[in-house]
Amino acid sequence: MRELKVYNSLSRTKEIFTPLISGHVGMYVCGPTVYSDVHLGNCRTFISFDVIYRYFRYLGYKVRYVRNITDAGHLEGDRDEGDDKFSKKARVEQLEPMEIVQKYTLGFHKVMELFNNLPPTIEPTATGHITEQIRMAQCIIDNGYAYVVNGTVYFDVEKYNKEKPYGILTNRKLEELLEGTRDLGGQDEKKGRLDFALWIKASSEHLMQWPSPWGMGFPGWHIECSAMSEKYLGKQFDIHGGGMDLAATHHTNEIAQSEACYHTAPVRYWLHTNMLTVNGVRMSKSAGNGFLPGELFTGSHPLLEKAYSPMNVRFFMLQTHYRSTLDFSNEALQAAEKGLKRLLEAYNHLEKLSIDTKGPAGNKELDEKVRKLVNEFDENMSDDFNTAKVLASMFELVPVINSIKDKTVDLSSLSKDTLTLMQEKFKNYLFDVFGLKQVTETDNSKLQGVIQLLIDIRREAKSKKDFVTSDKIRNQLLQLGIAIKDEKDGGMSWSVE
RNA sequence: GGUCCUGUGGCCGAGUGGCUAGGCAGAGCUCUGCAAAAGCUCCUACAGCAGUUCGAAUCUGCUCGGGACCUCCA
Structure with missing residues (x-):
């Protein structure tokens, strides 16, 4: 197989890609959070990874391509007592959370199809993997890297950092990261400023909640990717992708969770796509x-x-x-x-x-x-x-x-x-x-016959030097969006503009 | 404030220490009844300053500009 070089965010260099299992590639890409429509920036990432997926297949690899649907959790704002986005949206629109999820998942799939993106081979949902996430959170607690406060489970970043470099993915030291955070408010339950939730206690009115060893609640944002990638790709796998904006927080936490649970670096090659900008x-x-x-x-x-x-x-x-x-x-x-x-x-x-x-x-x-x-x-x-x-x-x-x-x-x-x-x-x-498609020509055979007839009439007119007629046909067809071209060999071709 | 990325011709954008990427736009020519398309040719840029080097857009330093992350976000 041809030698392939990929830029690994972890090492900040291009590396020769060597799969864990010869001929196979395990790839995980962070998918959308389905509480609103995907915008074009999101699409860019999915298109980029679609091309990467397609290229691996073109090279002859067998690829397991996992891209999740985030349909649970995801805190609003940076406060851990924030709302679940799905519940919040549901109250606004008077819908069941799962109706929101369904609506935007279908919309997402439709958009992916329009862009001619191939579907991933597995598209797991966060709500479908609650037990896996609970199990992983428990594993992290058991290993001593997480603690429970009031029904919420937090990851202990500072403790983890004593053994493993927490900021390894973005090349940052814990002290630097701590400087960037704001002070903890008085009512915060977290021990450390950088600690993040693995599991969040749900209030009684919270629409989406599940039983757990720590009471009713819902999963933290980062744990789903760690749990699902492990389930389908293993404790260590080849490629993890996503937008660059996810590297500093989401992917950093994914690494910490997996290391804390399995004592293994989960990902061998981290690939990050850059942002789409508007006026810079x-x-x-x-x-x-x-x-x-x-x-x-x-x-x-x-x-x-x-x-x-x-x-x-x-x-x-x-x-x-x-x-x-x-x-x-x-x-x-x-x-x-x-x-x-x-x-x-x-x-x-x-x-x-x-x-x-x-x-x-x-x-x-x-x-x-x-x-x-x-x-x-x-x-x-x-x-x-x-x-x-x-x-x-x-x-x-x-x-x-x-x-x-x-x-x-x-x-x-x-x-x-x-x-x-x-x-x-x-x-x-x-x-x-590249996954491009031809512009769809009209597949209506009757219409094709009509155009051919017009082309024939035009040819006759041209041969009689009746350019008024021949130009009329060409110009009016052009207005209808059909372009006729006189080829060098005397033939005529047409295309839909 | 901290960390990091970036600054390429009218526009968009690749890029390696030495060999004018490419696309779009523009100009000229050829072809054509005329168009369109196409072909050929032209437009030879790398923010500024200094340094390293035989040689730098490409390495180093400084200055200026733009952006990202540090908070949900692909």
Whole structure:
């Protein structure tokens, strides 16, 4: 299998990826909290990991890809006596918490499908794994790293830090972390400022609560990922992913919990995706600058000049490396739209080419250039999933393809093997690895017949130099969103704009 | 305040100590009845200052700007 390098947040370097079990990859990605719609920033992370998942499969790995649905717990604000988000939302909307969960889970799945993200192989929910979480909290208590106060279980960060470096993931010392926290209020139950809850006591009016050894309550936010990743991937597994914003708190606590319970570092490679920004500022719910996927697809967001298709957005994201911030703007989106169209059209031309005879390339230099560029796909993708570079190589091949299609370059310049290789790799990357889809042409055969008829009439008009008629057909079809192009070989092609 | 990231041509964005990524926009040309598309050519940038080096956008230091995390957030 090809050598793959991944950037590991833990070591802050690119490392050669070696799976625990040869040929297999265990990957856990932090999924959404389903109490509201996912915004585009969330989608970026899921699209990034979808491409990573697809690439592992392309390389021939068997992947268990676990991505959770957080449908319980999750405190509001930073106070431990805060509300469960699901309960709070439920009271506002007069719904059962599980109705909220259902609504936004379905919405999330719909969005993932529109972006053509493959579903994870396991998508566990927090509410479905309460016992596992209780068991893990108990394990941490038994090992002496957690304590119970009034029905709530806290993780003892300072005690843990005496044996293991708590801030290892973000390279920070406990003292530094402590400086950043505010003073404990008088009524706080926690022993240490950085201590976090594994299990939270529920008040009687709390809608979602479960029995536990410490009374009725609900799980803390971080414990679900630790419990579920262990259940499905083991005490140690290959890859854990998520947005960079999760590293400092959520993932740091996950490491501490797993170490405290199993005495093992849970994750070998931590992968973090960077943030999506709007005018240079991170897109987030709290900042109120979140774009919903639906607003994008319909163009209804006030900052958008037009609608952008899911594939347009997906391609836009692929043009940037996953560890760089990506700024969201109309100009960038429109540039991506045109680029994607150009690339897909070139691919469609490429597909139609074929060479019958086996023989040497007519133009050795060009043939070698093509092979070099095609081979760069794998090289760059294996260098920490550099989708931007792969696309650059693809775009360098576009003029070659178009020139062959326009017959300004002879097809026999390339050897049959090179052409076949290029066709295969384009297909692999565009659709299998990048997960792009062709813009849906009309599949209505009757309509296709009608357009063909108009094209025939136009051709006749042109041959009679009746340009009034031929232009009328072309212009009016264009207004309807159908573009006719006169090809160099005298043929006519059409496409839906 | 602490920790860290970052500053690339009109815009978006890769990037390695030496070999002008790529996309979009713009200009010219070719093709074309005209368009569109396509092809060719041009637009050769790396915040500033200093240093290391034969050579730096790439390493080091300082200055300035932007951002993230330290609080729920992908």
